[in-house]
Amino acid sequence: MTGISATPNSGPDPLVERRDRAFGRGAKLFYDEPLHLVRGEGASLFGADGRRYVDMYNNVPCVGHAHPRIVDAMARQQATLNTHSRYLSEPAIALAERLTALQRVTESAVFSCSGTEAIEIAMRMARMATGARGIVCSDHTYHGNNTVVGALTNLPAGDKRHADVRSIPFPETLRPLVPGLTGEALADAYVARLLAAIEDLKAGGQGFAALILCPILANEGLPDIPETFMAKAAALVREHGGLIIADEVQAGYGRSGTWWGYDHVGLTPDIVVTGKPMGAGLPLAATTAKRAVVERFRAETRYFNTFAASPLQGAVGCTVLDVIKEEGLVEHARTLGAELKAALRQRLGLTPGLLDVRGKGLFLAAEFVDADGNPDAPRAFALVCALRENGFLTSVDGAFNNCVKIRPPLVLPREDALAFLDAFDRVTAHA
């Protein structure tokens, strides 16, 4: 496959060699030929090769690259005052008030600087609130990269490496846990695995503190799930004295066409974790819960985080909320996402190897299989590389890495979405 880079077919890119020395070889790069980007604006990214690419990967600056209001808020606050959190300052308080009001189910916030930190805080909060240690997660999840949170990453169901963590098969209708089961019966089969995990943690003396899930199962590949699973799982968790932690790091902030992923699945979480888009690039994450849960955590830890809950985080975080609201981005993600998904679904049965198109809002997955119906990860990767050559930046996703992940900024113009469909047709025309 021919690639487009600063030095096409002329030996190793000198910047790649510098990077390998500077970072140490092994720091992952996207695509078969690395892409060197130099500028961003809205949904567009511009390469050192002089080309414009549409950002269909995004995640962090969901309000668009270099949004003038975010740039202005960041510069103004930095030029006025930026301190740690042990002085009275209005912007961070305002952000906590606005965030919890939007979430409806939470009251107070602990700010931090990454999703990993915020998830670890959530786990500690749940353990303090319940007096138990056991956490249950899905078997194809990612919630962060430190030792405690990393224990949840892709932990196979039944794996007992970590005494206080158990995973359960993630719910899905495409490849049901018990072949042939659907609806209520399938939901019950997954919930039975949750019960077994809870009982195992209790039998091992860890007790049960929380179930942690991304409500739209982003890292699991956005599967469609049995409709009643979340409600049944939540009831079971509560029956066993546990809390529900909703990881909204990817699902939240309008990404899925509603403010929160839990709005889609009928889940009322006890603890909510937000991150990535919160600061549009400024490191900013939050763990929110009822005031009593947060105050217990504060009393037991005296938690302090140097760069968190600062006036800068507050000012930028509030401006991100303003932009999403005033530009109607949640509604835009909902309507344009629905249009894009419907258009891609029309290709089912026509596009070679396309097995499924799913997702919510502007967060979609297109899953590919080979002629025998097996997950086709090489094809998905080849398509992602070909889409990049056509000017659209995506990546692979899903439990088998056989999905093309489509997650543009919430400001994606409709004409870029339509152009993406043309590019999708071009690159998928052949199996």
Ligand SMILES: Cc1ncc(COP(=O)(O)O)c(C=O)c1O
């Ligand atoms: C669902 C989810 N939770 C948490 C994290 C961790 O966030 P961070 O990379 O900011 O630590 C990620 C990162 O990809 C994520 O996808």
